[in-house]
Amino acid sequence: MYKLIIIYDKIQKIKEGDILNEDIIVAIATSRLEAAISMIRISGPDCIAFVQKFFTGKILKKSTHTINYGYIVDEGKRIDEVLVNIYRGKKTFTGEEMVEINCHGGVYITSQVLNVCIKNGARMAEHGEFSKRAFLNGRIDLSQAEAISDIITAKNSYATDLALKGITGNISNFIEELKEDLIQIITQIEVNIDYPEYDDVEELTASSLLPRSKNLLKKMDKILNDSKNIKLIKDGIKTVIIGRPNVGKSSLLNALLQEEKAIVTNIAGTTRDIVEGSISIDGIILNMIDTAGIRKTDNIIESMGVEKSKELIHQADLVLLVIDGSVKLTDEDKQLIELTKDITRIIVINKADQEIKVELQGVNISAKDNNIDTLVSEIKRMFELGSIIDNNDHILTNARQTMLLQHANHSLKQAIEAMEMYIPTDLIVTDLYECWSNLKEILGEKAKEDLLDELFKRFCIGK
Ligand SMILES: Nc1nc2c(c(=O)[nH]1)N(C=O)[C@@H](CNc1ccc(C(=O)N[C@@H](CCC(=O)O)C(=O)O)cc1)CN2
Ligand SMILES: Nc1nc2c(ncn2[C@@H]2O[C@H](COP(=O)(O)OP(=O)(O)OP(=O)(O)O)[C@@H](O)[C@H]2O)c(=O)[nH]1
Numbered sequence: 001m002y003k004l005i006i007i008y009d010k011i012q013k014i015k016e017g018d019i020l021n022e023d024i025i026v027a028i029a030t031s032r033l034e035a036a037i038s039m040i041r042i043s044g045p046d047c048i049a050f051v052q053k054f055f056t057g058k059i060l061k062k063s064t065h066t067i068n069y070g071y072i073v074d075e076g077k078r079i080d081e082v083l084v085n086i087y088r089g090k091k092t093f094t095g096e097e098m099v100e101i102n103c104h105g106g107v108y109i110t111s112q113v114l115n116v117c118i119k120n121g122a123r124m125a126e127h128g129e130f131s132k133r134a135f136l137n138g139r140i141d142l143s144q145a146e147a148i149s150d151i152i153t154a155k156n157s158y159a160t161d162l163a164l165k166g167i168t169g170n171i172s173n174f175i176e177e178l179k180e181d182l183i184q185i186i187t188q189i190e191v192n193i194d195y196p197e198y199d200d201v202e203e204l205t206a207s208s209l210l211p212r213s214k215n216l217l218k219k220m221d222k223i224l225n226d227s228k229n230i231k232l233i234k235d236g237i238k239t240v241i242i243g244r245p246n247v248g249k250s251s252l253l254n255a256l257l258q259e260e261k262a263i264v265t266n267i268a269g270t271t272r273d274i275v276e277g278s279i280s281i282d283g284i285i286l287n288m289i290d291t292a293g294i295r296k297t298d299n300i301i302e303s304m305g306v307e308k309s310k311e312l313i314h315q316a317d318l319v320l321l322v323i324d325g326s327v328k329l330t331d332e333d334k335q336l337i338e339l340t341k342d343i344t345r346i347i348v349i350n351k352a353d354q355e356i357k358v359e360l361q362g363v364n365i366s367a368k369d370n371n372i373d374t375l376v377s378e379i380k381r382m383f384e385l386g387s388i389i390d391n392n393d394h395i396l397t398n399a400r401q402t403m404l405l406q407h408a409n410h411s412l413k414q415a416i417e418a419m420e421m422y423i424p425t426d427l428i429v430t431d432l433y434e435c436w437s438n439l440k441e442i443l444g445e446k447a448k449e450d451l452l453d454e455l456f457k458r459f460c461i462g463k
């Protein structure tokens with residue numbers, strides 16, 4: 001970020017007579033601070049002619065999609081030896097003319113080359129401005145722009161597969177299909193309102209509108225249902241390990257992490273603050289939190305830890321409730337079983353290397369001996385996430401999209417209820433239009449300006 005400040009400083013120092021072209025934007029598109037090569041990405045009308053002002057290589061007038069060798073110069077002085085990629089015409093990422101300067105990847109040298117660009121009149125891009133321009137120029141729709149952001153932040157192969165599908169327009173396609181279904185329903189009503197060949201509302205509704213609408217609703221329901229677990233695939237499963245003191249929670253965390261991360265002792269109340277760690281089970285990410293053992297205590301520090309543990313239960317995607325199987329179930333155990341009964345949880349009966357004294361449905365493990373296969377299998381069984389994506393292209397990938405489809409779904413449901421009561425069709429249309437505008441917004445069609453700013457701000461600079 002500091003580079004941005006330096007660069008804005010330089011803008012102030014632009015000499016009189018310099019062309020300041022607000023339309024040309026630059027950004028460093030490499031994420032690492034120091035690398036072999038940095039790419040400085042430039043977009044905007046006539047940016048090839050712009051770069052030619054300080055690039056010694058001769059870019060042929062009519063050439064496009066070529067790589068050009070030369071030096072970046074500033075007031076006659078060579079700054080760096082570079083390769084420059086040029087993209088003329090509208091067939092580019094942003095839909096505008098584009099240039100990419102591949103310079104050496106040091107932090108200082110990159111900022112020097114950037115400075116030359118700024119000095120000659122370009123400005124730094126905002127977060128996501130390249131993708132935003134691609135969107136505004138109609139190269140991609142909003143779902144594709146989100147997918148570009150997703151592929152950069154993807155943490156596993158499921159998330160990359162999903163993002164790549166989104167980039168290639170998968171979401172766009174199935175939303176267009178839904179829009180097509182809906183427009184056919186709306187058209188049929190509109191035609192009937194304008195040309196009431198037969199004014200029998202009941203017949204029109206029963207014969208075609210209702211079955212068509214119900215079919216569309218079913219499609220939407222399925223998409224919403226299949227998209228439920230996407231957040232878990234993308235961000236991981238927030239897994240909270242709880243249980244009364246000394247049952248082996250920290251030992252379990254360590255066994256899962258295959259690392260002695262949390263302190264383990266035979267003293268009850270060892271863990272006071274939370275300990276975190278992440279693992280990947282066949283691509284499913286578990287973001288685990290080991291907590292303080294839950295019990296009544298007079299110790300202030302311990303009791304704060306206990307409070308935190310209780311809070312975390314309600315934020316979890318998965319609770320691992322650890323029970324010491326080598327002793328009889330205590331009242332504290334029973335309270336925790338009750339407390340988590342409506343939460344996605346696995347009851348983990350630990351210390352199975354000893355004689356088991358509890359009668360309880362759960363998975364038996366021995367954290368101490370790293371004997372946790374039963375638990376790992378159970379987690380895999382519960383979150384068979386990959387298969388959702390493998391066999392299904394009709395998935396939404398974020399909360400914005402699913403919320404809009406839920407709204408669309410709701411409006412359609414209301415329209416169907418109205419149809420079933422044979423309410424005059426012109427009144428039903430209002431709900432259907434509401435449904436329509438929500439579907440459109442998924443692709444960013446007529447999306448509000450401030451929403452767009454909000455969205456693209458979350459991108460990194462240079463994207
Ligand atoms: N050097 C470089 N590598 C890169 C990118 C880039 O911008 N520059 N990308 C940036 O994200 C990604 C590739 N994505 C891209 C997406 C579209 C177009 C593009 O020019 N599309 C045109 C022409 C397509 C064609 O020739 O068929 C178009 O859609 O009209 C380029 C890159 C990853 N690698
Ligand atoms: N026999 C046996 N002992 C275990 C097993 N797992 C943990 N222990 C022992 O149980 C004791 C407590 O283990 P911890 O992992 O610290 O338990 P905890 O639940 O994190 O305890 P607090 O942090 O105090 O809440 C230690 O002495 C461990 O060695 C196991 O599978 N079998």
Ligand SMILES: [Mg+2]
Nearest residue numbers: 249250270271
């Ligand atoms: Mg502990």
